[in-house]
Structures are given as structure tokens and as C-alpha cells.
Amino acid sequence: MRIIGLTGGIASGKSSVARIMEALGGVIVDADQLAREAVSPGEPAYLSIVAEFGEGIVNPDRTINRQALGKIVFADPTARRRLERITHPAIALLAEQRLEACRKAGTQVVVYMAPLLIEAGVTSRVDEIWVVYADWETQVARLILRDGISRDEALQRLAAQMPMEEKRTYGRIVIDNSGTPEETERQVRYFWETEIKGSATSNQQPATSDQ
Secondary structure (H helix, E strand, O other), X not given: OEEEEEEEOOOOOHHHHHHHHHHOOOEEEXXXXXXXXXXXXXXXXXXXXXXXXXXXXXXXXXXXXXXXXXXHHHHOXXXXXXXXXXXXXXXXXXXXXXXXXXXXXXXOEEEEEOOOOOOOOOHHHOOEEEEEEOOXXXXXXXXXXXXXXXXXXXXXXXXXXXXXXXXXXXXOEEEEOOOOHHHHHHHHHHHHHHHHHHHHHHXXXXXXXXX
């Protein structure tokens, strides 16, 4: 089973790229979704987060208010590290369970989508890294539009992450998502044909012999 680690900066377009890869045959394991499951009401990580950050981050239905929690941790690196110490082990356990289920199912290509793949030090979980890149101003504009936040808040969130120019250096494949959706899809399809299908075809070719 080939595991592609798909990562990128906030609002770089990872989900859009993942949807294309899924349509092409990849099975998506989304670390953000695992994080939501890990902090569901009653889960150990949920109880630890509420104990650490207080009832002010809890919605009326007892779920965690991600926006309220985000305001705390994006403004305070120490708080962010405290949160990561709680969530990362819980996410890691769920990730290993999902990947093992994919192996047992005979899945050929898994796309493990994780915003903090590099920062969390879990690159060993994947076979290779594909980075979804967007330039700084594109990230800022998308973040403001997506989350309905101010420019200052968007800049604060971007400053809390590894710069895209640095993150892209980790990618064996870099997909530039600064342009139109059509341009991005062309890139993804090209890399899928050459890196995934091309590799599979090559592996299936019979060995040649001079005898």
C-alpha cells in the first residue's frame, strides 16, 4: 500500500486537491476529521481539553467550539503546544487504526491529508509527501473569506504555521494551487498519471531477458 502524505498551509486548498485524488481512485484519510472524532464529547482528549481550557470553549451541545479554541491557541504558542500534547497522540492512534483497516482491505493508494504532517513530526507515517502550495496573499484572502475573520486574525493564524516557502521544500511533489481550480486539477491529474498510474504500470511490466 502506498501512503501519500498530503499537506500544505492553512487555506492552501488541501481539501480541494484531496477530492480530485479521491475521484481518481485514492482513499482519503483526513487528519482533521480524525481530530474531530478524537475530541468528541466524552472522549479522553475532549475531557482533557475542557479541563485545560475551560467551559468557555464548549458549545451548548457540549461539542468543542473550534473557533473559540482557535482564538486562544493561535494567539498563544504555549497554549497551542498544550493543545497539541493532548490531541496529537489521540489522532495518531486513530490514524494507525484507519491505515491498518486500509491495508486489510487491500487498498492500493491512501492519501493521508494532514495540515501539520511535518510540524507534528509524523512524516514516518507516510511513504512520500505531496505539498499543496498557495502564495501568502492567496492564503490570506481565502482564509478571510472562508472563516469570516479579519485580516489581522488571518495573518495571526498564518504566522502560527510553518511558512509555505519552507513547507514546499519537503514535498516530493508540489501542487501550486494559487491559480484557478482548472489549473490545479490539471496538475493533480498529471501527477496522478505519471506518479501513481505510471508507477503501477511499470511495476506490472514483465522483466526482460537476453536469454
